[in-house]
Amino acid sequence: MSEKLIQLRQELAENPYVTFDSDGKGKSRVFDVEWDFHALNQSKKSISFGHVDEKFRQDIQSYLYGMMQWQKKKSNSRSHVAVNSLIRNRTELKSLATRWGKSEFSLLSSEREWKKCAKTLHGFGSKNTCKNLATVINALNKSGLVTRYVHKREYIKWVNPNAAEGQAIAFPEAIHVSILKTVIEFVETYHPYRHQISEAMEKLYTYQDEMLNAELKALGMSILDRRQMLTLTGRISRRVMQWPERKAIPNFSFDRRGRWLGTLLRMCFICVGLFSAARREELLSMNKDSYDDSLAAVPKVSGFSTKGNKGEKIYTTWNTAPIAKLALELAFDATQAARRYSLERLDDGYQNGQLTKDQYNSKQQDLESAFISSDIPYDRGALINKASLKYTIEGAGDALNMKEFSITATTEDVEEFDLLNPDRAGTLEVGGGLPRLSPHDLRRSFVVFMVKNRLGNALTVKYQLKHRNINMSNWYANYSELARTNQLLMDAQLMSEFEEAIESSAVDAWDEIYNVSDTLSGAEGERIAQNKAERLAQGEEIVMSRSELLALVRSGDKSIVLLPTGGYCTNRNCERLCSLMDIVEAPCDHKVVTDKAAKRLSRERDNLIASFRAINDMGDYANELILDARKKKIQSIEPTLVKHSIPFNSFNDDIKAVWS
Template sequence: MSEQLIQLRQELAENPYVTFDSDGNGVSRVLDVEWDFHALNQNKKIIFFGRIAEKYRLDIQSYLYALMQWQKKNSSSGSHAPVNSLIGSKSQLNILATRWGKSEFSLLSSEREWKKCTQTLHGVGNKGTCKNLASVINAMLKAGLVSRYVYKRDYIQWAQPDAGNGQAIAFPEAIHVSILKTVVEFVETYHPYRHQISAAMEKLYTYQDEMFNAKLKELGVSALSHMQMNSLRNRMSRITSQWPERKAIPNFSFHRSGVWLGTLLRMCFICVGLFSAARKEELLSMNKESYDDSLAAVPKVSGVSTKGNKGERICMTWNTAPIAKLALELAFDATQAARRYSLKRLANGYQNGLLTKDKYDAKRQDLESAFVSSDIPYDSEALINKTSLKFHIYRADDGFNMKEFNINATTEDVEEFDLLNPERAGSLKVGGGLPKLSPHDLRRSFVVFMVKNRLGNILTVKYQLKHRNINMSNWYANYSELARTSQLLMDTQLMSEFNEAIETSAVDAWDEIYNVSDTLSGAEGERIAQNKAERLAQGEEIVMSRSELLALVRSGDKSIVLLPTGGYCTNRNCERLCSLMDIVEAPCEHKVITDKAGKRLSRERDNLIASFRAINDMGDYANELILDARKKKIVSIEPTLVKHSIPFDSFNDDIKAIWS
C-alpha cells in the first residue's frame, strides 16, 4: 500500500471536514451524503452522493476527498478543482465501480484487476466518456492512489462504435429561421404585457395562500392529503379561470407550478441564446440590466462565466441584437412576483435559522437572474430548501418544449441536417421535428449560421463563444463551409451566372491581348504579337472577334488566368509560383503581359522600391535576405517596362547592412 493510501486511511478514520463556510468553519464531512460548497459561490453548490449504491459510496467519497487534497496541495492558489469538475469525477468513479463491481480503486494497479475492469468498460459510451474515465484514473495516479496510467490507445478501445462524438447539432437554415421567427414574435407579443403578467401571478399567489391556510385551519391539520390538495386545486382553478386577467393577456393561464411562465422563460432564453451564443449558465446569470447599447454601435449583453476560470465567477460580454433587450425585460419583469415571493420566504427562513448565511446569500444571488424558478410550492421550507432558485430551463424529456415550434422538416431540411451533422445522419425525418434541442445546440447553430452566411469568421466565433482554443471554434463550425458550397452548387441559376461572368472575364482578357494592347511581352505574348503582326500585314483590322473568342473559351481551346504578379498565364495546368520562380528560374513560357499589365508592374515596382528603402534604412543585418529578394524582384521587372516603353529610373541601391 502506498504512503498516500496509508495517510488517507488515517485521515478518514476521523471523518474530516471536506467543505467549509465563508468564515472557515467546517460544514460537510467526507462521509456525509451531501457536500455543501455554497461558500465558494460557484454555479454548482452541492455534490450529492445519495444515488450511489451504498457498497460503493464510502470508497468513492474517500477517493474524491483524496483527489481534492492533492489538488489543493499542488495548486498555486491552494484550491481544489471547480465543484462542477468534482461532480464529473464522482460520476466517473461511480461508472468505474458499477461496471467493475468494486470500488477499492487502488486495486487497479494490479494487472489482473485492471484486465477485469477494462473488459467491463467496452461499449461504455462515446470517446468523450472514455477519455473522462481515463482522466480520473490518471488523476489518481498523480495523487499516488494508483500506479496505473491509461493511454489513448487503451481507452479508445472502450468506445461504443456508433456512439458518435457527442457534438451538438446544427439546425438546417430553414428550421433555424423558423425558430428565430417564433421566439421573436413571442417576445414582441408579450413584452407589453410583462407587468400585467407579474401582477396577475402575485394576485394568484396571495389568493391561493389564503385558500390553502383557510383549508388547513378548517380541517385542523398541518398538511393536506393528496386527495384534499387535488380537490382544493380544482376548486381554485375553476375560480381563477374566470378572472379578467385570463382574457386580458393573450393565451394566458394561471399555474402556481409555473407551466405558462415556464414557456415564457424558455422562449426568452432561446431568444437571447440564438442572438448571443452564450452558454446555459451564462444566460441564466443575465437580467434586464445586462443589455447595453450605449458604448458601441453593436449592442452587447453581459453575464457571469466560470468556464475555464477554476470555477471563479468573471464578467463577460457578447455581441447581440436589440431583441435581446426585450427578451430579458420580459423574462425579468414577468417573474417579479415570484421573485418577491421567494425573497420574503428566504428572509423568514434566514431569520428563523433555517438557512446559513452562505445559502441565504447564494439564493438571493439566484433571484437576481431574469430566469427565476416559476414553481412556487405552498410549503415555505420546500422553497428555501431548493438546490437553486433559478429556472430549470432545460429538461431532456421535453427538449425546450419543441412542440411550441411546430417543426415539420422538409426533404431539403433533412439533406442539410445530414450534411451538417453526419454523425447523426438519419435522425431527422421528413415531416418530423428535431431529434433534440438543447442549450448547446443553440450555440453550434449560431456558429454554423454565421459562418455559412459569411456574417463572421472563425476569429469572430472564438470571441463570441469565449473559446481559448481556435480549434474548438473550428469544431463548432464543422461542415458550415461545406453546406454553403453545396447550397451554391444546387442553385443552378446562380452557378449559371458565375459561369457567364467567368466566360466574360476570359473573353475580356483575350480581347485585350488580341485587339487592344499595342505591345505584348512575355514568351507567349511575343509569339501572339508576331502572329498578330503577320495577320495585320495581310490587311486584317480585327485579329479576332469577341464571338470567336467566346467560342474558343467555351470549347476549352483557350484558357487564361490573371496572375498576381501582373499579366496572364495561358497554361491551364500550370503549377509554377510565378512571383518567386521568375526571379530564380527561366521566365514562364506561357506568360502574356499587356500594356495595362505593364503599368500595373510599374506601380508594383515603385511600391517595392519604397518598401526596400524603408527597411534598408533600419540597418538591421536580419533583413539582408528580405532586401536581397526584393532587389532582385525590382530589377526583374525593368526589362518588361523597357519593352512597353514605360519610363523609369534605374534602381542601383546597395544593401546597407550586410553580414561579413
C-alpha cells in the same frame, strides 16, 4: 501501496474538511453525503453522493479528495478544478465502480486486477464515454494514487458500436427559420404585456397564500395533507379562471407551478441563444441590462462565462441582434413578481438561520438573472432549499423542443438534416419533428447557418463561441460548406449564372492582355507582346476580338487565374505558390503582368516599404527574418515597374537589428 496513498489514508482518518465557506471556515467534510461549494460562486454549487451505492461511496469520496489535493498543490492559485469537473469525475468513478464491482481504485495498478476490470468494460458505451472513463483513471495516475495509465488502444476496445454518439445537431435551414420566426413573433407579441404578466402573477401569489392561510386557520392545522391541498388548489383554480387578466393577455394562463411562464422563458432563452450562440450557463447569467447597442454598430449582450477557467467567472460579450433586447426584457420583467416573492422568502430564511451567508448570496445572484425559476411552491422551506433559483433548462436533449414550434419536416428538410448531421442520419423523419432540441443545438445551428450563408468564417465562430482553439470552431461548422455546395449545385439557374460570370471575367482578363495594355511583362506576357507587335505591324487594330476570346475560353484552349502577386497565370495545372516562389525561385514561365497589374504592384510595394520601415524602427532582433523577406519582396517588384515605365526610387534600406 504508494507513498501518496499512505499519506492520503492518514489524512482521511481525521475526515478532513473538503470545502470551506467564504470566511475560510470548514464547511463539508470528505465523508459528508453532500459537499457544499457555495463559497466558490460557480455555476454548480454542490456535489451530492446520496445516489452512490454506500459500499462504494467512501472510496469514491476518498480518491476524489486525493485528486483535489494534488490539483491544489500543482496550481499557482492553490485551487482545484471546477466543481462541474469534479461532478464529472465523481460520475466516472461511480460508473467504473458499478461496472467493476469494486471501488478500491489502487488495485488497478495490479496487472491481474486491471485485466479483470478491463474485461467488464467491453461494450461500456460510446467512444467519448470510454475516453472520459480513461481520462479519470489517468487523472488518478497523475495524482500518484494509481500507476495505471490507459492509452487509446486500450479504451477503444471498450466502445459499444451501437452506442449513440455525435455532436450537437444543426437544423435544416427551413426549420431554423421556422423556429426563429416563432420565437420572434412570441417575443414581439408578449413584450408589451410583460409588466401586466408580472402584476397578474403577483395577484395570484397573494390570493393563493391568503386562501391557504384561511384554510389552515379554519381547519386548525399547520399543514394540509395531499388530498386537502388538491381540493384547495382546485377551488382556487376555478375562481382564478374568471379573473379579467386571463383574457386581457393573449392565451395567458395562471399557474403557480409556472408552466405558462416556463414557456415564455424558454422562448426568450431560445431567442437570445439563436442570436448569440452563448452557452446555457452564459445565457442564464444574463438579465435585461445585459444588452448594449451604445458603443458599436453591432449590438452586444454581456454575461459570465466559466468555460476553461476552472469555474471562475469571466465577464464577456457576444454580438447579437436587437430582438435580444426585447427577449431579455420580456423574460426579466414578466418574472418580477416571482423574483420579489423569492427574495422575501430568502431574507426570512437568512434571518431565521435557515441559510448560510454563502447560500443566501448565491441565491440572490441567481435571482439577478432574467431566467429565474417560475415554479413557486407554497412551502417556504421548499423554495429556499432549492439547489438553484434559476430556470431549469437541462436534463433530456429535447428540453427546448416545444409543441409551439409545430415542426413538420419535409423531404428536403430530412435530406439536409442527414447531410449536416451524418452521425444522426435517419433520426429526423418526413412529417416528424426534431429528434431533440437542447441549448447546445442552438450553438451549432447558429454556426452552421452563419458559415453556410457566408455571414462569417471560423474566426468569427471562434470569437462568438468563445473557443480557445479554432479547430473546435471548424468542428462546429462541420458539413456547412458541403450543404451550401450541395444547395448551389441543385440550383441549375444559379450555376449557369456563375459559369457566365466566370467566363465573362476570363474574357475581360484576356481582353486586357491582348487589346488594352500597352506593355506586358512576365515570361508569357513578353511572348504575347512579341506576337501582338508582329500582328499590329501587319495593320490589325484589334489583335483578338471578345467573341474569339470567349470561344477559346469555352473550348478550354485558354485558361487564366488572377495571381495574389499581381498579374495573371495562364497555366491551368499550376501548383506553384507564387507569392513565395517568385522571391526564391526563377519567375514563372506562364506569368503575364499588364499595365493595370503593374500599377497594383507599385501600390503594394509602397505599402510594403512603409511596413518595413515601421518594423525596422523597432530595432528588434526577432524581426530580422520578417524584414529580410519583406525587403526581397520589395526588390522583386522593381524589375516589373521598370518594364512598365512606372517611376520609383530604388529600395536598399539596411536592416537595423541583425543577429551577429
